[in-house]
Amino acid sequence: MKSGVYFIGAGPGDPDLLTVKAYKILQQADVILYADSLVPKQIFKDVKPTAELIPTGNKTLEIIVPLMIEKVKQNLTVVRLQSGDLCLYSAIYEQMIQLAEADIPFELIPGISAYQAAAAKISAELTIPELVQTIILTRVSGSASPMPEKEELKGLASHQASLCLYLAARHVHKAQKDLLEYYSADTPVAVCYRVGWEDEKILIVPLTQMAKATEENNLIRTTMYIISPALKKLSDYEFRSKLYHPSHQHLFRPK
Template sequence: MTQTSPAAPDALPLTPAVYIVGAGPGDPDLLTVKAQKILAQADVILFADSLVPTQVLNGVRPDAELIRTANKTLEDILPIMIDRVRSQRSVVRLHSGDPSLYSAIHEQILALTEAEVPVEVVPGISAFQAAAAKLKAELTIPDLVQTIILTRISGQASAVPEREELASLAAHQASLCLYLAARHVESAQEKLLAHYDPETPVAICFRLGWPDERIRVVPLHQMAQVTRDEDLIRTTLYVISPALAAGETRSRLYHPEHTHLFRPKSAKR
């Protein structure tokens, strides 16, 4: 089935369609310009109110229909979106972070496409990116770590394939960003300690971008204890990385001995 694309967000009004928009981790200033434009024009906004703070909705139309979805199932949400688009209204489905990560948009897009409802996906800042910015950290340090792994722990809502178990991913000793793991932090710590040094820094990031944001950087062997002491059971991201303790280092990228197309060897220094 061929799906038509909605009009660009600069068009007024928006084309009747579902716009799946990444809200970022919580700070409204981290919305993309495109997301802001769409939110400002949308007729209907469905948002996961347990994960998206209300300040992200600053600037929406006063007459926009706001629908909270924390207490709704997919079977509740889909008919609303389909009905509003068929009534020639533009609909935003607002997800926390970036829609490509742990957002369950795949099943929504399949159902909307089957219903011949146009869909556009607008990316957002993910929590791991916001965490790195808050920490003033580069997660890919030359000669130390060059890989970032985004993963999660198996839970009631979604199982992790056996081939992607945390224990096997930890063997790479990469910069590992662990989502949705606070309730299983003891198990996660045990699996990480099988491969990472116990003193490897871990950034425990709670509700990034929210007014009550908390970030603690602790050694890996204290990860579970600090999580329990601070009663963090949800909306917590762990960044486990040797990059968080990197000393003085320099990449070749801007080194005077490194040449490339735009900085040839004959260029004046």
Template sequence: MSFPISFVGAGPGAPDLLTLRAAERLKQADLLVWTDSLVCPGILDLAPENCERVRTSTLTLEKVVPHLINGHQQGKRVVRLHDGDTALYSAINEQICALNDADLPVEVIPGISAYQAAAATLNRELTIPGLVQTIVLSRAGGRTGIPETEELDRLASLRSSLCLYLSARHVQDVQQTLLNSYPPDTPVAIAHRVSWPDEWISIVPLHAMAQTSLERNLIRTTLYIVSPALVQGEQRSKLYSPEHDHLFRPKS
């Protein structure tokens, strides 16, 4: 029997934040190719003891893909384990393209993203009626760069709930750009190693975003959530309002 190569999102870090499907694939794995620089090691405990494990932090695409192909050709259950959610900054696209060229079956299993886990830790909702209804997920340009239409100043002009990944090394430039659109007292959640044993999350005003990051020497595995929704108020949605009728609660 031939099994598809499973690209699995490990979630932000805590093993109990894996999806049930992701946990099941890990328990069945014969070959685990994992992003060791970003995935919480405790997640690997779900894999069988005799499962072959390949770390990818020092490998290029040209060395990763052959492990996946060879494992599949040997009839193994192959799991390619990525941090966070497979849909965000996971670099699965080029791997899947290579496997498609080799005519090999692939499945993708999503994971919880850090912005979701961070908001949950803070007991916050990022879409508040009358305040903010849009969430933007992006990053600072850095060495990778971003399309001109997605430059940070354009995204900031929306004044939405802005979640910035991979941006801690550029936090001073990021803060300066954000201050052109957001008020300086806009709350920013700085979330480092979300749901890991050494997790650190704090809400600071935008004008202190860079200073706080530098004081704590945050250069990686850090997420910024810039949002007026982080100030808890009593804004109420229409969903449960007695004045609002809908399909399941028509006017009496």
């Protein structure tokens, strides 16, 4: 394997949800920098005994990036292990810019996002024909990452799509209030805590109970919400996809 930096999405927590490619790279890595509060130790069970594991929860970018550059220049294979999937809230954009400026090769290996793992755990398809066909992945404004005004939660809620809300537990009362302006009070919400970890907890409650369920269970960090009419009981649906309907013809199933 070539020396360089491999950004890997570790998934939500379950080591079995690593991609095969991610698993193979981790087995060969010389240095692994990981977000220690978000990546469980089980992920490292098959790494090389000589692999250097470097937690980064207490480090800034000014330390992390030069460290990766230094290790690559020593002809070592470096993994930057992120939780979930790299395309969502992973803060790798600025890391890639600095690596490119230093002429350090890097590659991205995607991972499973928490919303995908949670939907699978509760046996949900978030796009039901004639009910909802759009998934919105978003968060609420925070001090470190304010939201663009055009992407405020209230505006996104107006679409009444399947909405996956990250990083919102500390602002759950305001989030619930904004959502209720457009979603019906009985819209199901999956409150998902540490999906894929040993202490995982998933509660499905009406939208009006979203904040209460969060507080009663002390779900402050690592909590994601899925708000969607698609979370109703399977028996409540009368919809059917046209894709496998006998009346639907296409290239591989002509009339």
